[in-house]
Amino acid sequence: MTRRLQHSGGIVLSNNSYEVQIKKLSGNEDIPLPQQMSELAAGFDLHAAVEESIVLAPGERMLVPTGFAIALPPQLEAQIRPRSGLAYKNGITCLNSPGTIDADYRGEVKVLIINHGKQAFKIERNERIAQMVIQEVPRIKLVEVDELSDTIRGEGGFGHTGTK
Structure with missing residues (x-):
């Protein structure tokens, strides 16, 4: 069942809709x-808010500005991820992916890009x-204990089940 809450400017569905404030930063009106x-x-x-074109050499990484900042409600996070077309066609991806924008961050959103391709890439x-x-993002309370419950998997990790 969907609960509806009255919200300034209209009705907001409480289970899947949020209002996120966004601010265009000075000099980025375009x-x-x-x-x-x-x-x-x-x-x-997300769009590049670079002042002039930049060339990213193979293996090079760069923090690219986007020209905006956001104010997320406490129950949300923003994840910065690669665009699949740039990754496939040019080897351009995001380091620290997904990058996390926390609800208390108010600075410019920037994207950490790397060129894994074989050719320089112009942004x-x-x-x-x-x-x-x-x-x-659910609010989690970590509870320290002396022992954890047993499972069939136990401590098996990093390839313990094989590939076939």
């Missing part, structure tokens, strides 16, 4: 705010460089 590029897209595409102002997926 940079589009993050947007979902199709009706059912999970991610919001132009306004180019779509990554995507941002916003997720719920």
Whole structure:
């Protein structure tokens, strides 16, 4: 059952809709705010807010500004992820992926990009460089104990089940 809450500006579905404040930073009026590029897209595409074109050599990494900051509610985080087309066609991906934007961060959102390709890659102002997926984060309380419950798997990890 969906609970509806009255919210300024309309009705908000309490189980799956949130209002997230976003601020375009000065000097970036020409940079589009993050947007979902199709009706059912999970991610919001992020645009490069570089002052001038930059070239990323193979193996090089760079922190790319996006021209905006956000204020997430406490129950949300934003994850910065690669764009699949850039990764497949050019070897361009995000380090620390997914990168996390915490609810208490108010600085400019930036994307840590690396060129895993074999050729230099040029990043132009306004180019779509990554995507941002916003997720719920449950509040967790860690409880220290002397012993953990047993499972069949136990301490097996890192390939313990083989490949076939």
